[in-house]
Amino acid sequence: MPNIIFTSNLLRHVECPVHQVTGSTVYSALQEYFKIYPQAKSYILDDQDRLRKHMNVAINNELITDRKTLSDLVNSEDEIYILQALSGG
Amino acid sequence: MIRIHIGTRKGWFELTKTNNKWQISQFAFAGVPVSNTLAQNGSDTFYAALNHGHFGVKFHRSDDAGKNWQEISSPTYPKDANEENAPSLELGWCLEYANDSTDALWAGTIPGGLFYSGDKGENWQLNENLWYQDSRKNWFGGGYDKPGIHSICVHPNNSQHMTIGISCGGVWVSEDGGLNWKVQADGMRAEYMPPEQAYDPYIQDPHRLVQNQLNPNVLWAQHHNGIFVSKDGAKSWSEITTASPSHFGFAVVSHPKDENVAWFVPAIKDECRIPVDGKLVVMRTSDGGKTFTTLTQGLPQSHAYDLIYRHGLDIDNSGELLVMGSTTGNLWISENSGENWEMISNFLPPIYSVRFVK
Numbered sequence: 001m002p003n004i005i006f007t008s009n010l011l012r013h014v015e016c017p018v019h020q021v022t023g024s025t026v027y028s029a030l031q032e033y034f035k036i037y038p039q040a041k042s043y044i045l046d047d048q049d050r051l052r053k054h055m056n057v058a059i060n061n062e063l064i065t066d067r068k069t070l071s072d073l074v075n076s077e078d079e080i081y082i083l084q085a086l087s088g089g
Numbered sequence: 090m091i092r093i094h095i096g097t098r099k100g101w102f103e104l105t106k107t108n109n110k111w112q113i114s115q116f117a118f119a120g121v122p123v124s125n126t127l128a129q130n131g132s133d134t135f136y137a138a139l140n141h142g143h144f145g146v147k148f149h150r151s152d153d154a155g156k157n158w159q160e161i162s163s164p165t166y167p168k169d170a171n172e173e174n175a176p177s178l179e180l181g182w183c184l185e186y187a188n189d190s191t192d193a194l195w196a197g198t199i200p201g202g203l204f205y206s207g208d209k210g211e212n213w214q215l216n217e218n219l220w221y222q223d224s225r226k227n228w229f230g231g232g233y234d235k236p237g238i239h240s241i242c243v244h245p246n247n248s249q250h251m252t253i254g255i256s257c258g259g260v261w262v263s264e265d266g267g268l269n270w271k272v273q274a275d276g277m278r279a280e281y282m283p284p285e286q287a288y289d290p291y292i293q294d295p296h297r298l299v300q301n302q303l304n305p306n307v308l309w310a311q312h313h314n315g316i317f318v319s320k321d322g323a324k325s326w327s328e329i330t331t332a333s334p335s336h337f338g339f340a341v342v343s344h345p346k347d348e349n350v351a352w353f354v355p356a357i358k359d360e361c362r363i364p365v366d367g368k369l370v371v372m373r374t375s376d377g378g379k380t381f382t383t384l385t386q387g388l389p390q391s392h393a394y395d396l397i398y399r400h401g402l403d404i405d406n407s408g409e410l411l412v413m414g415s416t417t418g419n420l421w422i423s424e425n426s427g428e429n430w431e432m433i434s435n436f437l438p439p440i441y442s443v444r445f446v447k
Contacts (some may be wrong), residue, residue, distance in 0.1 A: 009143075010144065013144060013147075014144075014160075015143065039160065042145055042147070043141070043144040043145060044144075046145065046177035046178075047165045047166045047168070047170070047175075047176065047178055048166075048168055048169070048175045048176075048177055049172075050177070052143065052144070052145060053382065054142065054143040055143060055144075078143035084143050084144075085143065
């Protein structure tokens with residue numbers, strides 16, 4: 001099962017520990033995560049469930065390409081990194 | 090005890106006066122922009138609207154007078170998968186009590202949303218009757234990229250009667266608690282539009298709107314184009330051109346007991362947005378806008394570049410105590426209706442809002 005790992009910058013605002021989830025896309029993996037840690041959702045996704053403008057998601061070493069519906073595929077051994085962009089804020 | 094809550098670029102501050110000295114008594118949300126606050130005298134329930142930037146807008150509440158805070162629900166826009174630019178909350182711009190209870194709240198937001206909570210912010214409902222107005226497509230951003238609601242005036246004698254200010258979308262009034270709305274910006278003028286649209290009520294940019302608490306038919310507006318006053322409950326507006334050194338600004342407060350008295354903070358308009366001639370002044374009218382007095386005592390009169398944002402000036406219930414905070418992080422208090430100002434701090438973060446707990 002893929003691991004979801006959050007930027008440490010987020011830890012001071014909301015509970016978001018590393019956690020293993022099921023899911024074959026970034027979207028489904030995140031939805032699984034938010035079932036356990038629901039308050040983290042609005043820090044990552046906006047009201048339309050799009051990735052926030054100044055957030056990034058990487059699967060292993062690659063930034064995802066679909067920021068709108070988060071359809072990038074993930075494998076069971078992947079690590080999904082939730083990152084804060086250097087822009088914005 | 091007099092409390093003042095301050096929203097800044099780097100956190101929330103509480104200022105109190107003890108032993109005849111103003112001092113910062115509490116601080117929260119280190120490093121996080123706080124766009125606005127809300128609290129009521131006699132209640133330990135405080136609210137703060139945060140804008141994390143990267144992580145979005147979050148609302149927080151304290152139930153023990155600021156000692157501890159917890160995140161509460163934030164307003165959320167309806168999902169629309171078919172709309173490329175479907176809205177998402179970008180700023181909690183203002184918070185007001187919906188009636189005499191501390192449980193019921195209104196929030197004005199960017200982009201252009203009015204939200205209601207009946208349970209201390211645990212749940213929010215979009216006011217769809219305003220959101221789905223056909224004319225909303227004509228609203229546009231001023232300063233921010235998208236339009237927003239920054240002023241919510243709840244009638245002091247009738248909580249169903251509300252007057253709100255939108256940049257840029259004019260002034261809107263509901264007399265039935267938000268079920269029906271009508272635009273009421275007749276007389277407001279917009280030089281930034283083509284001449285034939287200058288008086289279009291739907292595109293007016295009232296920077297800040299306040300309602301006199303003794304005579305609620307009197308409303309003052311600091312508009313992008315100048316100062317306007319209404320004496321008939323926003324049915325019509327008159328432009329006031331006697332103010333000096335400038336008609337441009339963001340903030341306005343109304344004397345709680347005298348409808349003819351109001352304060353403004355002028356700046357060079359549009360392209361500069363700094364004090365005229367580097368002198369920070371406050372303008373006060375005591376005769377309904379016929380004349381203005383320029384107040385300077387205690388304020389910097391050379392090389393001042395402070396801008397006072399629309400929520401950066403407030404007045405207490407006596408009408409004598411004013412607080413003012415600037416983009417430069419300077420904070421002043423006047424205890425004699427603006428005649429003299431005392432510098433409280435000149436090293437705070439940029440100040441978005443100042444607010445008496447009253």
